[in-house]
Amino acid sequence: MQKSESTPIYRKLLDDLKKQIDEGEFKKGEMLPSENDLCKSYHTTRPTVRQALSELTNMGYIVRQQGKGSIVAEPRRGLGILSVSGVTAGVGDQNLKTVIVEKPVKQEWPAELLHQLSFEEKEAGCIYFTRLRYINNIPILYEETFLSDTNLPRFTSRSLENRSFLKVLYEHYQVEVVGGEQKIWAIAADKNKSKLLKLKLNSPLAHMKRKLRTNVKDLNIYSWLYCNTENYYLDDYF
Amino acid sequence: MQKSESTPIYRKLLDDLKKQIDEGEFKKGEMLPSENDLCKSYHTTRPTVRQALSELTNMGYIVRQQGKGSIVAEPRRGLGILSVSGVTAGVGDQNLKTVIVEKPVKQEWPAELLHQLSFEEKEAGCIYFTRLRYINNIPILYEETFLSDTNLPRFTSRSLENRSFLKVLYEHYQVEVVGGEQKIWAIAADKNKSKLLKLKLNSPLAHMKRKLRTNVKDLNIYSWLYCNTENYYLDDYF
DNA sequence: TAAATATACATGTATATACAACTTAATTTT
């Protein structure tokens, strides 16, 4: 994966530092190089460096202390995406089944993505599909996925069934997820979701809106997740 | 530059805009004055104005669109509790109020911590207290906290009211959170929680069980969180 | 009239610089 020359300096610095923290090169409690040192390394000036550090702070990767420096806050395992785990044991591949509910179609971008779309994303239009994930043959997770119709990916339904969607993206198109964010709510199941997940109306559901950034410019994956947490939970390590 | 006031210019601008949005002076979907206009109003320059707008963006108050302007966003804001830094990291201190519901008392460890306690933790016993956190005077988060009665911390109720609990631990006892894990469910509010959070019975709640590991051996902080996500959400970056 | 072009204005990125405020460690004074 290579960064185009149009990638802003602060973005490169941000991604570099983030990667180094993720991979444990900078460990929790350690200090990052000072702003002035980073200026020298990246041949830039403090405001630019500070923009990167400021975003790292917002993401919770570092804590900055006046007079002292930038302290690494919390190493994250892997991508840090909330995963679904069982109460008893981990969920192996065997017990996991993924079924397409709605095949990929081109449609309008939804209004409530919570993220501003770039021009290219809007231009390209939106591919939309939905899937239902079963654990031990019980529907646990309903997932609506939106991504821009840029360039490459032409999905067959089959390619989304049993393998991870992200795995397909990586193996076929060298698309990698480099970061993202998610927002989480508890909501009451509406008619549609309760039917899909075989739950009573108004059952509590964990709802997530995710944006996954990739190494391809203007290719972000947006998904809305609805998870039955009666017997499973979402977990996270930090 | 003269400092007749001690509060930074960007802070004032930030607070002013935030207040105007909170109070509905700027409504959802409307445009804020342009950066240059704000420069003139506040007799300052773009970088300073942009610092304020940037923080407003992080707080979810506005969305900025290149070429267009700053648009007032949905008044939903992230709590940031998925990171170790605690609730105060996500929402400004100003509108956050913490109230002790049950003062710290020594009691038995609960059975459903989901984590195995060490011998020393069991030996030391458990300090328990509960708090209710308000944002803009609305109860949003109910928190039950358990920690072992090891060594140091003797909390007064007051020390837990307005400042972050973790901050107190750090400043008074040099206790730092070095990692942890959390599990998340969506649950229906029972009688107790619905009363505390002023919700209808069975309203969906985000429920988390967290274990925070510290730099002190056998001092872990366990907490059970119950969060009303009607108007706020939990968020996470990776 | 419809399409292409120019324009004004918005935010995005970046450089260069200055001083304030805080932290830490070394130095000086008591």
Add this chain to the structure above:
DNA sequence: AAAATTAAGTTGTATATACATGTATATTTA
């Protein structure tokens, strides 16, 4: 030896400026 001071280094705040890039509208052109 202990306390106070100094100095060096760090982040925080701010000014001033320049150009790039995206949006919307007015203008020109076909």
